[in-house]
Amino acid sequence: MAVYNIRCSYEENLAKGPNLALEDLPFTLVGQPRYEFWGKKLNSRLGIPAGLLLDSRWVRLYARLGFDILAYKTVRTRPQPSLPHPNCLLVAAALPCSPKAIPESLTVSQRYRPVTEISMTNSLGMPSQTPEVWQPDLVRSKESLLPGQMLIVSVVGTAEDNQPARFIQDFVRAAALAAEAGAEVIELNFSCPNAPVAEGQIYEAPEFAGQITKAVRQQVKELPLLIKIGYLAEDHRLARLLAAVRDDINGIVAINSLKLTVLDQQGRQALPGAGRSQSGVSGYALKELARDFIRRLVELKQKERYDFKILAAGGILTPGDFEDFLNLGAEAALTCTGAMWDPYLALRYHLEYSLPSPDPGPLMTLDFREIGLPSQIDEDIKIEHRRGDNEILYPPTMKICPICGEPLDQIPPAAPRYCRCRLMPDC
Numbered sequence: 001m002a003v004y005n006i007r008c009s010y011e012e013n014l015a016k017g018p019n020l021a022l023e024d025l026p027f028t029l030v031g032q033p034r035y036e037f038w039g040k041k042l043n044s045r046l047g048i049p050a051g052l053l054l055d056s057r058w059v060r061l062y063a064r065l066g067f068d069i070l071a072y073k074t075v076r077t078r079p080q081p082s083l084p085h086p087n088c089l090l091v092a093a094a095l096p097c098s099p100k101a102i103p104e105s106l107t108v109s110q111r112y113r114p115v116t117e118i119s120m121t122n123s124l125g126m127p128s129q130t131p132e133v134w135q136p137d138l139v140r141s142k143e144s145l146l147p148g149q150m151l152i153v154s155v156v157g158t159a160e161d162n163q164p165a166r167f168i169q170d171f172v173r174a175a176a177l178a179a180e181a182g183a184e185v186i187e188l189n190f191s192c193p194n195a196p197v198a199e200g201q202i203y204e205a206p207e208f209a210g211q212i213t214k215a216v217r218q219q220v221k222e223l224p225l226l227i228k229i230g231y232l233a234e235d236h237r238l239a240r241l242l243a244a245v246r247d248d249i250n251g252i253v254a255i256n257s258l259k260l261t262v263l264d265q266q267g268r269q270a271l272p273g274a275g276r277s278q279s280g281v282s283g284y285a286l287k288e289l290a291r292d293f294i295r296r297l298v299e300l301k302q303k304e305r306y307d308f309k310i311l312a313a314g315g316i317l318t319p320g321d322f323e324d325f326l327n328l329g330a331e332a333a334l335t336c337t338g339a340m341w342d343p344y345l346a347l348r349y350h351l352e353y354s355l356p357s358p359d360p361g362p363l364m365t366l367d368f369r370e371i372g373l374p375s376q377i378d379e380d381i382k383i384e385h386r387r388g389d390n391e392i393l394y395p396p397t398m399k400i401c402p403i404c405g406e407p408l409d410q411i412p413p414a415a416p417r418y419c420r421c422r423l424m425p426d427c
Ligand SMILES: Cc1cc2nc3c(=O)[nH]c(=O)nc-3n(C[C@H](O)[C@H](O)[C@H](O)COP(=O)(O)O)c2cc1C
Pocket: 049, 050, 051, 052, 073, 074, 088, 120, 122, 124, 126, 154, 189, 228, 255, 256, 257, 281, 282, 283, 284, 286, 313, 314, 315, 316, 334, 335, 336, 337, 338
């Protein structure tokens, strides 16, 4: 079961909170801040892009799960309900979409794929609570962070009929409200596939994007400012966008979900209601497009000597995917769909790539005491992933492997209790 329950509406997910209790977490990752992001040191370059963190309870959970760059789901200056349930459906994509041949449509699927191959569509329309609700919640979110973590607040302006100046002002106000509540970084969402064109496709209108970033920059002054953009197939369009925003931004988050037609198994519109024949596709289907886009973005950045940071998102579903995007030149790698279905993805990454580091000691520690587990768990079972081996030693009180869900009782009784789950491909 995913942490965000796609069988329930957005409102239910918001009301009930994440489908994984903080108390059930058998560990906390204790990191060592060492990656510089706009004057702050972070434990890692892994994070969650805007979408999954519906409020402070979600921020708190994913912060404990080892994600260090946490973006609060996009908020507005005024309340707006979400589009009707269903808001998320699984879609079938045997392979990731190729940049050379993006399909016209995808079909919903009833089959749960392994997390490593999961594709979804989402259609929420950037719902928001009123600032009176989300501002104090931002304060709680920030308070819930561990050392070496950072909160980004994603905002969007609300477009009113053909009134671009008011739209820009609403972006400025949204950013000001987020800054007032303590946002460390502001992200402007220029790319929602489920919103009206005016709000959702700003990244396709470079001049307008430039006007918004300039106006917001004057408001937020020194705060790091990011824009969230969607896939652009042509280099010249990407180049124009970057040239228009370059003076005012500190980072680019890319890519947002891809706007595609989504059909049911009879070939009809899958999501109910007007204006919903197309919706945002995320996860596995997006992986190759995101890789292609980040590669081109990095090239352009190097060519033009831009100094903004690139935060990559799109189809990151395995520890190797994080590494892949970082190796492409992104400064950070974010996962929404992946973390929704596999909350232990950052932990897996740290086990595979950070923890076994030879020098100068473990980069991350799994500390069971941090979250107050039963009293018999104490110093001697505080575990550290041991360098050079592939095993985790679990405390006797733990019944289930937190990584793969394998009941530890079934592991042969010969102590010590190691789970080798992460060596199994489908785990
Ligand atoms: C349920 C859901 C809600 C999302 N909501 C937002 C949002 O509010 N703002 C935003 O900028 N992107 C939003 N996104 C897009 C993600 O941040 C991300 O860019 C996209 O899903 C691609 O990454 P992924 O393949 O790891 O999911 C949402 C995605 C999903 C799946």
